[in-house]
Amino acid sequence: MEDISRRKFISSVSALTMLTAIPGFTQVEPTNKALKLAESYRDEMLTLLKELVRVKSLSGESAANAQAIVTSYLSKLPYRIEESRDQPSIYASHPEFMPPDPAGDGPFVNVVGWPKKSKGKQFAMFAHIDTESVYNNWHTDPFEAKLIGNKLYGLGTADDKAGIAAMLVAAKAMEKIGQPLPVVMSLHGKGGGSRGSLPVFDRISKAKHSLGAVLYVHPAETGRGLEDIKKFCAGHCRSATDCNGMAWPPNGNRKY
Numbered sequence: 001m002e003d004i005s006r007r008k009f010i011s012s013v014s015a016l017t018m019l020t021a022i023p024g025f026t027q028v029e030p031t032n033k034a035l036k037l038a039e040s041y042r043d044e045m046l047t048l049l050k051e052l053v054r055v056k057s058l059s060g061e062s063a064a065n066a067q068a069i070v071t072s073y074l075s076k077l078p079y080r081i082e083e084s085r086d087q088p089s090i091y092a093s094h095p096e097f098m099p100p101d102p103a104g105d106g107p108f109v110n111v112v113g114w115p116k117k118s119k120g121k122q123f124a125m126f127a128h129i130d131t132e133s134v135y136n137n138w139h140t141d142p143f144e145a146k147l148i149g150n151k152l153y154g155l156g157t158a159d160d161k162a163g164i165a166a167m168l169v170a171a172k173a174m175e176k177i178g179q180p181l182p183v184v185m186s187l188h189g190k191g192g193g194s195r196g197s198l199p200v201f202d203r204i205s206k207a208k209h210s211l212g213a214v215l216y217v218h219p220a221e222t223g224r225g226l227e228d229i230k231k232f233c234a235g236h237c238r239s240a241t242d243c244n245g246m247a248w249p250p251n252g253n254r255k256y
Contacts, residue, residue, distance in 0.1 A: 037177070096193075100191045112184070123212055141154075
């Protein structure tokens, strides 16, 4: 079977376009009910995020121990869990391949949770489990999430273990209120994506699926949130994956 690019895969499942492209989005506000539901899970999400931050999963490492936390959380929900150990070298001839940075062939652990019961079109959420390395000038323990004022410090609290925690807790909240569950993907995404996002999306694109939308869960890192996302992506992003640093550079060398 011919290789299918991740961009084509995203198009094939009608991925969510960036929020600025959704008609009427600027008029949409979360309901009080939705906000109260999210607030009720604040402590659980912080607890899970702190647990994730304590476990190293630096870019270029397998992330096996961190993914074990993801698997443990999903195992308490009605999910069928697929765990893969992926090697970038297998995808060296893929049209979307970028050599991993730092170099290495793993294997790297990726986790996908498929709802055991689903009807019709599904939607998926994904986030990346791998983090940056520990650079200089940390004033707190990078592997201990610490709340100072209204800011949470710790390696991965923004990029992107917060996305992992938010995705998992959102799935639990939806299960509790009887809503259809999303497919959830905890992947390697840094350094070109060939450790996780490329192999996982490539396999799904070649399999029978009913995905109708894919959402990348990642906090804005500037402190200005959605305002920056809108300004940065306006006129540049054709899908929810074009501006997320997952190695879909339109000019072949673009990185975020």
